Amino acid sequence: MKRLILILLLAHQAHGYLVRTQYEGIRPTGMGNAYLALADDSNSVWYNPAGLAKQKKWGMNLLDANGAWDSQDTLNRLKNALFNGDNANLLRPDTEMVRFGIFPKFFAPYFTFGLFEQINSFTDVGTVSTNDILNITAPSVDIFTFNDLGAIAGLGFPFGPYLNFGASVRFFSRTGINSSISPNDLLASLNLTDPTQFNSAVFTFLRNLLRTGYAIGLNVGFLGEVPLPRGYPKWTVAAAAEDVGVTTFRGLTAGILAPEPIISTYSAGTALQYTLTKHTVLNIALDLRNLLEDHPDFKLVHFGAEVRHKFFALRGGVSMGHLTYGASLEFPPHTRIHFSSYAIELANNLLERQQRYYMMQFIVGMNPF
Numbered sequence: 001m002k003r004l005i006l007i008l009l010l011a012h013q014a015h016g017y018l019v020r021t022q023y024e025g026i027r028p029t030g031m032g033n034a035y036l037a038l039a040d041d042s043n044s045v046w047y048n049p050a051g052l053a054k055q056k057k058w059g060m061n062l063l064d065a066n067g068a069w070d071s072q073d074t075l076n077r078l079k080n081a082l083f084n085g086d087n088a089n090l091l092r093p094d095t096e097m098v099r100f101g102i103f104p105k106f107f108a109p110y111f112t113f114g115l116f117e118q119i120n121s122f123t124d125v126g127t128v129s130t131n132d133i134l135n136i137t138a139p140s141v142d143i144f145t146f147n148d149l150g151a152i153a154g155l156g157f158p159f160g161p162y163l164n165f166g167a168s169v170r171f172f173s174r175t176g177i178n179s180s181i182s183p184n185d186l187l188a189s190l191n192l193t194d195p196t197q198f199n200s201a202v203f204t205f206l207r208n209l210l211r212t213g214y215a216i217g218l219n220v221g222f223l224g225e226v227p228l229p230r231g232y233p234k235w236t237v238a239a240a241a242e243d244v245g246v247t248t249f250r251g252l253t254a255g256i257l258a259p260e261p262i263i264s265t266y267s268a269g270t271a272l273q274y275t276l277t278k279h280t281v282l283n284i285a286l287d288l289r290n291l292l293e294d295h296p297d298f299k300l301v302h303f304g305a306e307v308r309h310k311f312f313a314l315r316g317g318v319s320m321g322h323l324t325y326g327a328s329l330e331f332p333p334h335t336r337i338h339f340s341s342y343a344i345e346l347a348n349n350l351l352e353r354q355q356r357y358y359m360m361q362f363i364v365g366m367n368p369f
Contacts, residue, residue, distance in 0.1 A: 019290055019299055019320075019344065020144055020178075022046075022242070022262060023118070026066055026361040030326015030340035031304025032317025034285035036269030037238040039223055042105055045112050045154035048221035048240040049166030053110055053156030059367030061105040061114070066338075066361040068099040097122045097357050105365075113153045116172070121145055143209065146176030146259070154219075164223040173214040174249060177206065178260040213249030213258030220244055234273040241266050266291045279310040298350050320345040322354050336363040 025043035028035035035043060039051025042061065069075055074096050080086040098121050105114030122145060150172020157165045221240035228235055242265045249258035269287035276282055287302040304317025304324065315326040319342060326340030338361040347353035 019293070019295055024342070024359075026338040026340045026359045027306075027313075027315070027326065027328065028304075029319070029342035029359060030315035030317070030324060030338070031283075031285060031306050032287075032302045032319045032324050033289070033342070034269060034271075034287040034302040034304040034317060036221070036240055036267055036285075036287050037223065037236040037271035038273075038283055038285055039221070039238065042103075042107070042112065042114075044156075044166070045105075045114070045152055045168045046219070048223060048238055049154040049168040049219055050156055050164040050221035050223035050238065050240075052112060052154050052166050052168075053158040053164035053223070055107060055112070055156065056109050057367050058108050059365060060107070061103070061363050061365040063362065063364040064103040064105060064114075066099075066101045066103075066359065068097065068357050068359040070095065070097040070355070070357045074098055092123075095123070095355060097355065099357075099359075110156045110158070111154070113151070115151050116148065116170075118146075118148045120147075143177045143179040143206075146174050146178075148172050148174050148176075150214075162225040162227060166221050166223070168219045170217045170219075171214070172217070173212065173252070174259045175210060175212045176259050177209045177211070179209055211249075211251075211257045211259045213251050213256070215247050215249040215259075215262075217242075217247040217262065218244045233275075235270070236273070237268075237270045239266075239268045263293075265289070265293065276307075281308050282306070283308060296348055296350075299345060315340070319343060321350045322356070333367050334364055337361070338363075 023046045024033065025035070025046065027041065028043055028047065036048045039048040040054055041051075042064070044051030044055075073092070075098075077086075077090050077092070077096075078098060081090040099119065101116065101118040103114055103116045105112055107113075150170055152168055152170035152172075154166060154168030159165065219240065219242045221238065223236060223238045226235040226237065243262045244264055246264055247262040249261065251258040267287060267289040268291065269285060271283060271285040274282040274284075282305065284305045285303070288300045289302055290300060299320045302317070302319050304315060306313050306315040306326075308328075310332070311330050313326075313328040313330070315324075315328075317324045322343035322345060324340065324342050326338065328339070329337045338359075340359045341356065342359060343354050343356040345351070345353065346355050
């Protein structure tokens with residue numbers, strides 16, 4: 001099992017252009033990951049804690065589980081590794097992504113508290129042949145993967161009818177890798193004499209890169225409503241900062257290297273909400289995310305819309321130039337099921353190299369938020 005977990009905590013290669021993200025909700029990703037100015041469910045504690053100021057109910061998500069994958073082939077490889085011990089074929093030699101998370105939560109007016117466990121494995125090592133180990137086509141192998149375990153608490157502060165602020169704090173441990181290495185350096189580090197031992201050598205190499213530590217991270221957010229005459233849509237604007245002041249890890253024990261710090265990110269967004277019927281609204285949202293990072297402008301833009309009824313929702317959007325879509329089924333007051341298909345751009349040019357994955361979330365609780 002330890003070997004399997006380590007293989008899951010592996011590398012992805014994104015030509016050095018990948019936008020690193022710590023958490024992505026299923027509902028937001030269905031609408032292009034444009035959510036900051038909506039912030040009206042439990043995703044708020046991660047995206048924009050100012051949205052918690054709008055929470056007026058008590059409740060609990062007894063079960064909040066989600067998963068993400070890039071293909072049926074990935075699921076089959078994972079199943080064979082878990083139940084048949086086939087770890088050698090767990091990874092494809094091109095691109096592979098899988099993610100699991102569990103987030104039970106308690107919430108009250110203006111407040112939420114939850115526990116979380118998240119495993120994120122995203123691998124892309126180029127084209128590698130066991131008969132020709134030099135056949136790595138990628139210019140760099142960019143390693144970013146983690147297993148987070150901890151607790152998060154958020155509080156929203158309403159200031160009058162139009163202005164809200166919020167903050168969330170998480171305390172967590174992380175085991176992960178965040179490194180970049182060229183193919184030549186990787187091959188030199190493996191020190192291979194037998195090409196058939198490539199997978200085993202990579203496993204040993206990655207095990208030596210794993211770091212473990214704990215940290216406290218702070219997110220803050222603002223959410224404001226622009227007053228408009230009766231009959232106009234509801235117009236909100238928002239801004240949020242994640243990992244304020246940089247989230248720095250400390251090693252669990254002396255001599256154990258801590259994971260790389262999580263840099264601060266800053267985002268802004270706006271949304272329009274149209275009331276269609278008593279139980280149906282249309283939300284249209286635009287976010288500019290990771291504003292101060294060195295990425296092409298098109299990677300900043302996230303746009304989406306959703307039609308949301310009391311019992312279901314349909315979503316669509318654009319993320320980094322790629323289409324996204326999603327849907328939900330809701331059975332008040334206890335069950336919600338969310339699905340989304342999300343895509344990101346791995347390369348440095350628009351529509352050059354897409355990575356698409358599929359996400360599911362299942363919530364059972366009391367008045368699930």
